[in-house]
Amino acid sequence: MNPEELLEIAERIVGWGRDGEQIEAVVGHSQETEVRVYEGEIESLSVAESQGVGIRVIADGRQGFAHAGTLDPEVLEETLAEARDNTVFGSPDEFFGLAEPDGVEPPELDLYNEALLEFGTEAKIDMALELERLVQAGDPRIVGVESADYGDALSADAIATTTGIRSTGRDTSCYLTAYSLASEGDETQTGFGFSVGREPSTLDVAVAAKDAVERATRMLGATQPSSERVTVVLDPFVTAQFLGIIGSTLSGEAVLKGRSLFADRLGDQVAAPIVTLVDDPTNPEAFTASDADGEGLATRRNQLIGVGQLERFLHNSYTGRRSGSASTGSAVRGYASTPGVGCQALSLVPGDQPPEELIAGIDNGVLVQGVSGLHSGVNPVSGDFSTGAEGLRIRNGELAEPVREITIASTLQRMLLDVAAVGSDLTWLPMSSAGVSLVVAEVTMSGA
């Protein structure tokens, strides 16, 4: 379905509003294909079409919500009735209210590429098979490819409200991923590689394969070192995961509800002066770029930390109103939930040294290439974190032996202040934050 048809449905729902009611309808539709190959055969080929609607009603200062995984006309009415009934049981809150047009023009982004529609099933299968073949052939120590996938999606959505919001969007996306197994002696290690784009010709099979081979083979022979305090270099993929967590602490919702460790720190020096952190979904380079947020407001560039100083929190309409400011265009949601607040395309402003130079300046450290259990190991409220990690030792400015079964621990507060360098290798990744090499001093590494 195209965005105009979805908007028509959203407008129809909004038109059912009664006096004194605010109604917001979010309607989405997507078509997805996924091919998984294994040992030269198609293991599975999935084609899927899904749609849904989420309806928010605000009446008498109370809010109710309902969603359904279909766009059948009778279900739309049922869903609205359910959302309306749900308002009765919510607590009144003077700040409840839908977004209102704020005059900010949405950026012109080219997120929809018709070439994806022309790409046939056979070509998708061939691309996944090629990926598997390249991984398998990449190194004699590769003993298996657990999965090699091609996937794509075509999504459209529309938002309409009784407050005058009309927003539509559509985008195409595709990806390749491979999970590899490398073995030497009786030791096995795993790796992964991926490539993402808006249409298939932008996918790089060779890079996805090479990364899958390297990530699996580089950890062979890794041992557990003893515990000590070291300087770490986070690889871009790892930095992006940390940025995602730091971003969550800068949401206006966390601040208002007393769950942000940065709540009272606007204007403070919270990071080293080389740290400038920006959330910018208007950047067309970002895989998660988008022209409108989850409430239909134009997205915008928000600088959160400038030269180490905390400058801003992100807001949706509710948190903006309640904190006496306004939405920063940062509502995030699917159709099955009410809008939260979050980063959409977060990145550090890069420095001028490539990772090789950063490493050359470190006597004793670890290049952290992978973290695990980050979400269970970070408490975004207290800032404490401890995460499983693996990577390569750095000795006298050079990469040395691989290490595994270590944890690195610190607090988010201290880590931001201890950033010693930001690399020049900014990389956009298929997540809401970008990667860049990051040097952090004085991190506790636990091992044997």
Added chain:
Amino acid sequence: MIDESVVSGTLSEALKTGGEFAEVFVEDRRSSSALLDDGKVEELTSGRTRGAGIRVVVGETTGFAHTSDLSEAGMAKAARAAAAAARGGGGGHQIVALSRVDAPAPNEIEVLPETVAKATKVELLGRADEAARAAGSAITQVSARYADGRRRILVANSDGLLAGDDQVRTRFAVSCVAMGDTGMQTGFESVGRPIGFELFDEYEVDELARTAANRALTKLAAQPAPSGSMPVVIGPGGGGVLFHEACGHGLEADLVAKQASVFRNRVGEQVAHPEVTLIDDGTMAREWGAYAIDDEGRPAQRNVLIENGVLTDYMWDLLRARKEGRDSSGNGRRQSYQHLPMVRMTNTYLANGTDDPQDIIAATDRGVYVAHLGGGQVNTATGDFVFGMSEAYLIENGQIGPPIREGNLIGNGPEVLAGIEVLGNDFAMGSPGTCGKDGQGVPVGDGTPTLRVASMTIGGTAA
């Protein structure tokens, strides 16, 4: 939910291009949830999804399509899409006439949540908020969530299977923030069972709220977690998730078949202390991971995975089992009709031991006592895992000492199994969990008695 003739017609359509096996999975799910945060009931949410997933198998290839259109035409369209992916079979496969076989439910449902007034559900939230805030003036924020869901499924396949299940789950969770001189700390507690609103005859939400609040308050006084390797005692019910991750995933036959399990080729081997018995049991009444049938129509089973320290079997879904010429173990599950099933756990637990838990602690000179583990993850190919400790204490001179702040626990599955030294006689099931695999989440349960592992690595910040 859907007419039987539509189902058999869809199966015939699905086999037209030469498929060897076809399956229709129909799901109708209703959910309701209510969230209290920051002293206010933010909103009630109601959800409804309904649809069907159709798969067709030819040789090693599975074609899959799903639709939210359950009409005859909608189903036929999805069947053709699934069949197109699995072209090239020999053909001539007929569907066997469907005959309905329903398995017994793990337990009765007394009070269907949909029959309970919304106001009654919301009232629980206010009580939890009040009780948590009353636990101490340092409690600065409380959020409480009530959620219920009813999932009706119907599975039919070309072997003639037709089975259905009506799965009800009810859950309540409280999370608190406490503020002290050392900053903010959090505490969490949840309960959930595959039962209806009678859950609240068994559990007082006030009590849950106090437990969550006390976890946060306790941590205000906590010292940084130590770092390095040391003995770890895991409390009853608090660490089952560790065995779910560190051992259970490696015993899933799909991962084993792809060489992605550290437990491959090890059936029959002594992998743990002779007192260690690991069981996955989908029939366990009133436990979070229980059901009558799995999402391939197979009745849930009790499967012994490790018996007296010896690896006895893996867990199986339909396709893996067919390949090996055996029966599925009732572990084929999927998140929704939009997903393909795969091998998943249900309620996975380490069976009771014989030792007095007090003696286990007393015999530990220095180490860490983990009362409650948070989330974690495992690399099944290497066995390496990581877990967050959400409530833990130092053990000093055989006694539980001061609380420690959050830190990760890391180790290796086979090494931890081999490192279990002693098991207590105080078995308990843990908190309801959601297990993620390949992007799909399903409800699971876990449990353990008190036990001691000779050595694990604690990732704290203390020198």
